[in-house]
Amino acid sequence: MSRRFLFILGSHRSNGNTELLAREAARQLPADVEQQWISLAEHPLPDFDDLRHGAGDPSRPEEGNHALLLDATLAATDIVIVSPVYWYSLSSHTKRYLDGWTSWMYIPGLGFRAAMAGRTLWGVTTSAGDLPWIAEPLVSAVNNWAAFMKMNFGGVLRGIGTAPGDVLKDTEALARAKPFFAQDARHPPASQAAAHGPGPTRNLPHDRLAAPSRPHPHVRRHVLLKEAVMTRPHADSCT
Numbered sequence: 001m002s003r004r005f006l007f008i009l010g011s012h013r014s015n016g017n018t019e020l021l022a023r024e025a026a027r028q029l030p031a032d033v034e035q036q037w038i039s040l041a042e043h044p045l046p047d048f049d050d051l052r053h054g055a056g057d058p059s060r061p062e063e064g065n066h067a068l069l070l071d072a073t074l075a076a077t078d079i080v081i082v083s084p085v086y087w088y089s090l091s092s093h094t095k096r097y098l099d100g101w102t103s104w105m106y107i108p109g110l111g112f113r114a115a116m117a118g119r120t121l122w123g124v125t126t127s128a129g130d131l132p133w134i135a136e137p138l139v140s141a142v143n144n145w146a147a148f149m150k151m152n153f154g155g156v157l158r159g160i161g162t163a164p165g166d167v168l169k170d171t172e173a174l175a176r177a178k179p180f181f182a183q184d185a186r187h188p189p190a191s192q193a194a195a196h197g198p199g200p201t202r203n204l205p206h207d208r209l210a211a212p213s214r215p216h217p218h219v220r221r222h223v224l225l226k227e228a229v230m231t232r233p234h235a236d237s238c239t
């Protein structure tokens with residue numbers, strides 16, 4: 001299967017920082033790698049309707065944005081979650097897409113979870129605040145998402161910016177974007193995830209967030225937790 005990247009744009013505005021950073025990284029993909037870009041703002045999903053456990057009809061969607069996104073997801077070898085940090089985590093468009101995966105797992109005969117196993121999940125994010133822990137819940141969500149689905153976790157590329165275009169001034173992020181997709185995807189602790197479902201995952205890829213000169217990820221994590229305790233999020237560093 002040749003590589004096919006699906007970029008899921010989760011920002012609630014067009015041409016935002018996160019998309020700009022993702023496009024910078026995607027520019028480095030070889031010409032024979034197919035790319036599909038879908039904006040969730042242009043193709044919004046409704047709030048998740050929990051039809052599991054006999055509560056409704058979980059049949060495969062044949063039209064509309066659910067069908068578009070399901071088909072595109074199944075056709076991709078690599079799925080890139082391009083979500084800004086909203087309140088330390090995923091944007092609500094992105095969260096609805098993620099909840100959609102739960103719906104798709106319950107479609108009889110589709111085998112969605114088995115089909116996604118072995119593919120690669122990546123993340124690209126931007127935030128206004130520049131403290132690395134600000135994106136930790138988002139990174140954990142993408143990491144655990146991959147582990148639960150037995151997918152490879154490619155890592156999360158992170159940039160800093162508030163107004164559209166700001167991220168183009170983040171020269172460290174632009175430098176990290178160039179080799180980002182060339183790095184080998186990591187294998188998640190799939191057996192652990194399969195046994196327990198999504199949950200706290202050790203060995204978070206903090207080195208994917210940090211500049212190369214920063215300390216070892218475990219050391220950095222300790223420092224970050226200390227910063228999180230000592231420093232209350234400032235209003236300016238939120239939006």
Ligand SMILES: Cc1cc2nc3c(=O)[nH]c(=O)nc-3n(C[C@H](O)[C@H](O)[C@H](O)COP(=O)(O)O)c2cc1C
Nearest residue numbers: 011016017018084086087088127128129161162238
């Ligand atoms: C609803 C909302 C919540 C946000 N929450 C945070 C946050 O928790 N931490 C932070 O650093 N920035 C936060 N931001 C700022 C965005 O992450 C930042 O503006 C980012 O560049 C937006 O990405 P975009 O240009 O791709 O839309 C928030 C922005 C919005 C609109």
